[in-house]
Amino acid sequence: xxxxxxxxxxxxxxxxxxxxxxxxxxxxxxxxxxxxxxxxxxxxxxxxxxxxxxxxxxxxxxxxxxxxxxxxxxxxxxxxxxxxxxxxxxxxxxxxxxxxxxxxxxxxxxxxxxxxxxxxxxxxxxxxxxxxxxxxxx
Numbered sequence: 001x002x003x004x005x006x007x008x009x010x011x012x013x014x015x016x017x018x019x020x021x022x023x024x025x026x027x028x029x030x031x032x033x034x035x036x037x038x039x040x041x042x043x044x045x046x047x048x049x050x051x052x053x054x055x056x057x058x059x060x061x062x063x064x065x066x067x068x069x070x071x072x073x074x075x076x077x078x079x080x081x082x083x084x085x086x087x088x089x090x091x092x093x094x095x096x097x098x099x100x101x102x103x104x105x106x107x108x109x110x111x112x113x114x115x116x117x118x119x120x121x122x123x124x125x126x127x128x129x130x131x132x133x134x135x136x137x138x
Contacts, residue, residue, distance in 0.1 A: 022064045022094035023052060029105055030062075038112055046087060049078050054087070058112050058137035059130065063091040083130045090116075091126040112137055 023042075030040040030053055040062075044054035051061040061082055065075070079089045090111050097104050110116050111127060114134025120127040 020064075020066070020094060022097040025101065026053065026062070026064055026097050026104070029101065030108075035105060036109060036112070046082055046085060049081060051082070051087070055112060055137075059087050059132075060108075060111055060137075061087050061089045062108055063089065064094055064097050065091055066094050079128060083128055086130045086132060086136075088129045088133050089127070093124070096124055 027042055029035060030038075030042075033039050038055050039057065040053050040055050042053050044051045044056070044061075046054070046061070052064050053062040054060065055062075063075075075091075079091075082089050088111065090108065092104055092107075107116070107125060114137065116127050116129070118129040118133060
């Protein structure tokens with residue numbers, strides 16, 4: 001059995017403690033299998049990056065972004081890394097999570113169920129499916 005990565009665990013804990021209001025609000029909806037029984041974790045390490053939320057069974061990353069993430073090249077590199085490692089990435093804006101929570105949850109559920117197009121880039125959200133999207137989720 002593999003032990004915990006002390007440095008990675010510490011960084012994930014610090015990131016969880018610094019969650020913003022939108023991340024906290026979404027976590028209240030995703031935790032304890034509240035979204036149709038799907039298990040999510042937060043600040044999940046994938047390589048050198050940390051996903052805001054991840055459903056390991058479905059290999060879906062959900063990111064909640066503020067305005068500093070508009071056209072952010074770091075995020076694009078990060079997304080490419082996650083996708084190349086078989087993780088689909090779904091991004092929402094903080095304001096949408098806070099003001100449009102039900103549609104956000106419905107979109108997450110659609111992604112988990114493989115009902116989204118493989119590439120969606122709108123003002124409200126961005127979704128990029130990894131290879132095997134729709135096949136991994138029980």
